[in-house]
Amino acid sequence: MKHYDYIVCGAGCAGLTFLYEILSLQNLQQKKVLVIDSNLQKENDRTWCFWEKGNSRFENLVYHKWENLHFNSTHFSSTLNIKPCVYKQIIGIDFYNYVLDFAKQFSNVTFIKEEIIGIENENNLGCVKTNSGTFTAEYIFNSTFITTTRNDFKTPNSLLQHFKGIEIETTENYFNTQQATFMDFSISQNLGTAFVYVLATSPTKALVEYTFFTKNILLQNEYDNLLKDYINNTLKIKDYKITHTEFGVIPMTDFVFEKYNNRIINIGTVGGAVKASTGFTFKNIQKQIQQIVALLEQNKKPYLKRSFTDRKFHLYDSVLLEVIAKNKMKGDEIFAAIFKKNKPQLVLKFLDNETNIFEDLKIMSSVPTRIFLPIAIQKLLNTWR
């Protein structure tokens, strides 16, 4: 049995962010660390977009930035200037390679490529089991679904955010690289809330992604046909080649994730980093890991407690999920009302869980109280019962 200070279970966005952060700090970079992932040969499997003011922790990896976001729906359409926020894009493989290369200079970090079959607390140590053995540590930072199954996420109002995106290259200049189509709801809403985003990174290159907030995913060829139709008939592009494909399913749930259990610290998606009402996760992972690492740096237990703000935004997200899941108001109408009646900077701050109660009320007054308020009151009563 081998013992480490920390074991990182899962070397994806959260695991590698954690690794990068501890190795960047003088008093943590000597820790003996084991990183286990069944797939260490990273592929370019995803692209992360997020907005922020100022520089990102991974600013050097930012591939493209936009200061203008286009919102389109049958209810409201506008190109929104989001300054001083900037919408940024990081390519998955750039991030993976950057952190893995950085970690190579540390002989105290060991990587093993194996399937994790168990994560437990044993004798006040974290214990990880794989087919080749058992490893123990002071703390385990887990981003795999071993401690929480995907079925746990299913609540009566949970949805799946599922999407397929293709990067296309055209022969002629077509795209405006100064603006990103953030949400185009002008497509059919028959299957549920659906929108397309178009992220142009050169006049001839863009990522076009078709996204749903619904209960069930589609067949791959159904996404392909929808993407083809959008590119041909909405973007009016006939001649293009596909240079990259990505597919994802993100839980949109009001399930309360267990953030820690003695020696096991859940991070990333399984640590509750997904914003339930939008699916945005990347920036939440950065915030979550920075808070955990700050506690480790101060030699404290890396336990993130649920704050009042966490509970407040959990309630808002839960209400929104119920409204959409029970079809009390359509997702495109809700987002259109919010973007129409508020400054985009305020909407982005709200979606970042950073608004105060007065700002929350301003956003909430954009949507019909008669639909949202009874659901919110019912949820509050349920939590007190």
Ligand SMILES: Cc1cc2nc3c(=O)[nH]c(=O)nc-3n(C[C@H](O)[C@H](O)[C@H](O)COP(=O)(O)OP(=O)(O)OC[C@H]3O[C@@H](n4cnc5c(N)ncnc54)[C@H](O)[C@@H]3O)c2cc1C
């Ligand atoms: C295609 C795609 C695009 C996305 N785009 C955005 C975006 O634009 N903006 C945004 O904010 N969020 C986005 N997300 C959501 C979110 O940011 C990502 O899902 C993010 O990668 C989640 O990080 P994570 O560390 O929790 O999980 P992952 O990055 O999925 O990492 C989990 C790791 O655990 C490993 N693992 C799992 N089980 C085992 C096991 N049993 N044994 C060993 N290893 C195991 C996996 O191989 C993986 O490396 C996107 C997600 C996808 C899939």
